[in-house]
Amino acid sequence: MLPELGASYGVSAGTASLSVTAYFLPFAAVMFFSGALGERWGRRRTVVLGYAGYVVASLACVLAPTFPLFLAARALQGVANAFTTPLLLSALGAAAPRNRLGRALGWFGSLQAAGQTSAPLLGGVAAEADWRFAFGGVAVVAAALALVGIPPDEDSDGMRREPLATALRAALRPEVLRIGAAAALGWGCLTGLSFMVALRLEEGFEVGAGTRGLVLTAAGVAGLFTARLVGGSVDRIGRRRSVLIGAACGAIVIVGVGTLPTLWMIALAWAVGGVATQLLLVGVNALVLGSEHNRGGAVSVVQSLRFGGGALSPVAFTPLYHAAPLAGFLVPAALLALAVPAVLPREREG
Template structure:
């Protein structure tokens, strides 16, 4: 029982580390730029360098990790992550820093889906929904507090932040999730990943991220340009989305266990869409913060529902299913500015309504899955 708790705790720690390591650079960009002799705008490429390999490799990383063995794949990925973080901390040039950030994104592609897949072997089936909810809360915590952590460590040295990340990854390498290599006939199959059910889940994940979770840039623009808010108030308005996910993830896990992940996901898509649309007509920063926080609560439930459905979609290749769907999810995040900014520059309210409408498409997509999750 004690070993099981350690393993579950390590999975939750890994869920937090990935988004923390990815987003911690956001408040450090001016200091990073000065250290490696580039502008803050150029330093922002370090975010792209992390997330492009992270998203693309997840198309295959889960299945490869299942074949190589979850345990040794995740352990190796953590060690690579730790080395990449050390190189970031010591980087003498921007080119080296960018390369090390790409290494971090690559390593994270081989941890995130396999950690969640490992929960299926550690946690009893009747408690799996709430475990997925806690996992989602930890991811939200990483996303929400990465800028805060980065801002705190930059007061002494931005390089210290990567030392902390390296130490955390090194410690987590001692507690990888269970899962031995599966060669030859026992190898997890690729074919079930190309199915109508997986296509529906991938589409729902793409739309959920494009229509809500990837919108902080648009919410920030609205706060600054339409409501004349300062950077500090804008940051506070954005914080509620992630905090809602952090607080409610475990609750949504229990709710999906009781009512079914498919039904909960459908309801969450509609509710989130309503609050995203309303956020685009906010008359004050406080009102915007309220609607955006409520949208975060709905988006958190949608994420938990989709992760629960995906975890059960391909029993013989859970890691492959989770990583493939996650690739589409983060792909939606990468494309969101390209999709919504042209509409926003014509009408801010129209951009929020269009984002909400994309979430409503999730409803028939989930209903097409048939048997509830």
């Protein structure tokens, strides 16, 4: 909907794309500590307030009379959502039996993939009439989610009595930071390369935006239909091993996308990348949720680093791609294959 958004405010589609950055920068930055704050304030209360804040911010997007005010409202959306994502995962970790955590995270990943896959389509349909309908729609959904809420959070009662500095230090322990580094590498070097896949399709095969969109959607569709299966396999093969398998498969996918000679082969490889992403992310989330203390804070840090890795991906790899297209794919593949195993901590027994 960027062209329609830009036309509404009298700016170019490129300038309108600042609305994406305006959302994700505060989203990732605030998420670094939002989980620790949410566990201290009460997980359920914080999530409901986060949804309520998202409703207000979404309505501000609808009503914003100028583009700078629209960007400010988008930033508020990012801040509000930063107080829901890590705490939802924390609540899931508290509710799921330890030996079925991977399966529960697979369900979570499947529903996330469904949202990520359908959102561009629904947003595009709304923009055909008026882009404001898309933001009004998410405001209605956020209001409904606030009413539904999440399960009670008695397991985090002790966190509310801890000093905030202690809670933040617990979330920033070396083990959590290493898991977060693996998440950042995995997201930035696999899913975060979708922009570069689109560049190769345009420059190497001269296909239009519609075809490029279909190829990129293949990863989301594959992730949607395999996330539950992946979650069950994580319970069987182990969390760390799942991350390593996902990173290794992802490296092969990225090399394939950069070297395969036909469009259908690249589409198939990118679909396999959706499965590899689920293996990596479900494994990472299961690792960090294995902690019995300050789950929300730890998940918050890992998710912040994950999205930070995705945000850095275009800055890091676009110049490399333009200098040597094949190297633009081989370098992130090497990081997946070599750096992820190097930074990922050993899995604790029990």
